[in-house]
Amino acid sequence: MQLRGFHHLTAITGDIANNRKFFTDTLGMRLVKKTVNQDDVSAYHLFYADGRGSPGTDMTFFDWPMPREQRGTHSIVRTGFRVPTSSLNYWRDRLRELGVKQNDIVERDGRQVVDLEDAEGQRLSLVADERAGGTENAWAKSPVRAEHQLRGLGPITISVPRRDPTEAVLTDLMGMRRTREYKWAASDGSQGSSDSRVFVYESGDSSLGPAAELHVAVEPHLPPAGQGAGGVHHVAFRVPTFEEYDQWAARLKEARVPSSGPVDRFYFRSLYFREPNGILFELATDGPGFASDEPMDSMGERLALPPFLEPRRKEIEAGIKVI
Numbered sequence: 001m002q003l004r005g006f007h008h009l010t011a012i013t014g015d016i017a018n019n020r021k022f023f024t025d026t027l028g029m030r031l032v033k034k035t036v037n038q039d040d041v042s043a044y045h046l047f048y049a050d051g052r053g054s055p056g057t058d059m060t061f062f063d064w065p066m067p068r069e070q071r072g073t074h075s076i077v078r079t080g081f082r083v084p085t086s087s088l089n090y091w092r093d094r095l096r097e098l099g100v101k102q103n104d105i106v107e108r109d110g111r112q113v114v115d116l117e118d119a120e121g122q123r124l125s126l127v128a129d130e131r132a133g134g135t136e137n138a139w140a141k142s143p144v145r146a147e148h149q150l151r152g153l154g155p156i157t158i159s160v161p162r163r164d165p166t167e168a169v170l171t172d173l174m175g176m177r178r179t180r181e182y183k184w185a186a187s188d189g190s191q192g193s194s195d196s197r198v199f200v201y202e203s204g205d206s207s208l209g210p211a212a213e214l215h216v217a218v219e220p221h222l223p224p225a226g227q228g229a230g231g232v233h234h235v236a237f238r239v240p241t242f243e244e245y246d247q248w249a250a251r252l253k254e255a256r257v258p259s260s261g262p263v264d265r266f267y268f269r270s271l272y273f274r275e276p277n278g279i280l281f282e283l284a285t286d287g288p289g290f291a292s293d294e295p296m297d298s299m300g301e302r303l304a305l306p307p308f309l310e311p312r313r314k315e316i317e318a319g320i321k322v323i
Contacts, residue, residue, distance in 0.1 A: 001247050003174060003203040004238040005212030006153040007284040008058040009079055011122060014229035016044055016063040017323045022118045023048040026098055028144030031300035032290045037062050038265065041309065042319050051139035053290035053299060055238055056211060057152040062233060068121060069231030073222040074278045076232035078157040082129040082210055087148040088112050091126050109182045121230035131209050155213035156235055158279055161220040163199060165276030173255055176201040203237065236282035245269050245285050266306035267292060
């Protein structure tokens with residue numbers, strides 16, 4: 001029973017139209033699912049991923065009209081996307097031409113990285129990964145050529161004031177391994193004047209590389225973050241099968257970890273819980289997948305609703321904006 005890296009990451013936008021434009025037109029990702037937040041059907045829930053909507057490639061957004069995030073600790077602070085090592089110069093130049101806020105290529109934790117932000121301050125990184133090969137899952141309609149397209153999530157960085165409680169959950173409960181540590185000074189200045197110590201935890205086998213690395217920055221000098229647009233809501237880890245999902249549900253219960261209990265999101269099954277520093281984690285299954293209710297070649301082109309929301313389609317469509 002092993003987690004297989006990241007499943008998805010969900011963030012918040014207060015400007016859904018420009019959010020869609022940035023992730024599809026600028027970053028070249030495919031909108032694989034246009035649906036609504038199942039707990040708040042007045043808000044869109046958009047999923048951007050590779051051409052096939054593969055688990056581990058998607059960043060999703062809740063459409064909530066909120067003020068900007070107040071940056072700080074107790075939060076997910078940076079989302080990495082893996083790109084082929086040979087593509088990093090391409091991305092640096094493309095982002096410059098498009099006027100995207102970014103920094104030059106730097107080395108972090110032994111890898112070449114470009115940090116960038118969207119218009120709402122969502123903090124992203126493009127990380128050179130020698131494992132990021134193959135174009136079989138590329139999106140044919142992307143404005144980015146197949147060989148340069150984003151290959152998936154990782155690493156993802158969280159900020160906590162104290163490492164030990166979080167480490168206990170990562171290693172003892174979730175079966176992750178602490179492999180190394182490094183120092184960084186965040187390029188956006190949000191980590192204060194001194195370097196932060198960052199500890200790297202891996203799930204699955206070592207061949208997954210940054211696709212399965214959670215980086216934990218220890219930053220007791222920062223105030224707690226305040227949720228808002230440009231911030232991250234939660235991160236989800238991959239559970240390959242329904243059988244293992246049931247085992248994880250039992251494991252959380254046996255460990256007396258407060259959780260949501262099993263939740264069926266139709267496109268995948270979920271379990272939600274918070275680690276000791278308050279960051280929301282999700283365990284999500286690989287299946288059934290985004291093609292469960294739409295043909296693969298037209299995913300994301302219409303409003304998709306899971307079967308239990310389909311009877312409310314007229315009401316839901318009337319309550320959301322056109323994008």
